[in-house]
Amino acid sequence: MNQHLAQERPLMDICLLAGRIMLQNGAETYRVEDTMIRMANARGVDAQSFVTPTGIIFSIDGEDKTRLIRVSERAIDLQKITRVNTVSRAFCSDKLSIEEAYEKLTEIAASRHAYPIWLQIVTAALASGCFLIMFNGPWSDFASAFVCGAIGFSCALYFHRLTRFKFFAEFLAALALGLASFVLVRIGAGQSQSTIIIGSVMPLVPGVLITNAVRDLMAGHLVSGMSKGIEALLTALAIGGGIAASLFLVAS
């Protein structure tokens, strides 16, 4: 009996830890619930979990305790989700003990973004240039889109750190990017301001939110799906507002 209890407690911890890492790094809420329940089932207990984008409620059947974890800071890190996925697969097929899995999960939780910040900024800038070409912009504007994309993305990263008010960071980044494109066109480095803006704004697009919102809604997670959809909409509006503000400033 004692041994059973001693084993039960880490099981809850490990399920919650896996769930928290996934939720904090941009997994769909239905996947978070699914993973936690599967991990509990693999050790022969039934569990209930209720996950929203901002918190996890989890209880193991036959146990008195139900625990709640609040998740306030979210980022996007697909590598962490993939690694938790691998750990939970191994755990469910009994290739990992509870202790081993817990160690691995703690290590994943502490790990950093897979790529250094400078590389992220360079790739965001490269993506901006590529999007310019995809939207039929001329190659001569590639450099301008590259520069604007880098400015927009690094502003977004910087302001995200500065303020916890998420949408404001996107607004300011879009504003900076719009003004930069105006300056570049004015000094003759770029030709078509609108294509440059459209290309360089793409790295800010909330792609993960959009797909997750749809997938959560489909899985029947109406609360999460709706709230993620609204978050995506607000992000898009913040970006649009920033661009609009820059156009307004330039026009006046």
Add this chain to the structure above:
Amino acid sequence: MLIQQLVVSFLATAAFGIIFSAPKRLLIAGGGVGMIGWLIYIEFTRSGIPVVPATLVAAFMITLVSLLFARFYKAPVTVFSVAGIIPLVPGGLAYNAMRYFVENDYNLAMRYAAESFMISGAIAIGLIVAEVVYQIVKRQPGAF
């Protein structure tokens, strides 16, 4: 011209993989998904098919290929589909809508806003249909 489009769409999508911190070994596959989606989208729009159905089919194929890749590489679907979807997002239309709102030309602004809204809906429907098709096929005995 087509080759150029394929190369830039591959690069752009793989770059998104890096921004979203996708694992290194899956970057190529992610870029491939984006390239397939973009190839369908430009070929459809070039042959005169309207943007909304073209977006729908592209989103459908992106999700379907992502689901197959997810099964093959044993990784979450999101890793492949998210970056592929992004080129389809109606950035240009949304930009035009914003610009006309700023210029107080609400007729044109609403037109562009409605059109970008339709395209967003097409992306969502493409995602849903692909998922449903995949689940139905998976349930058939001996499908995989």
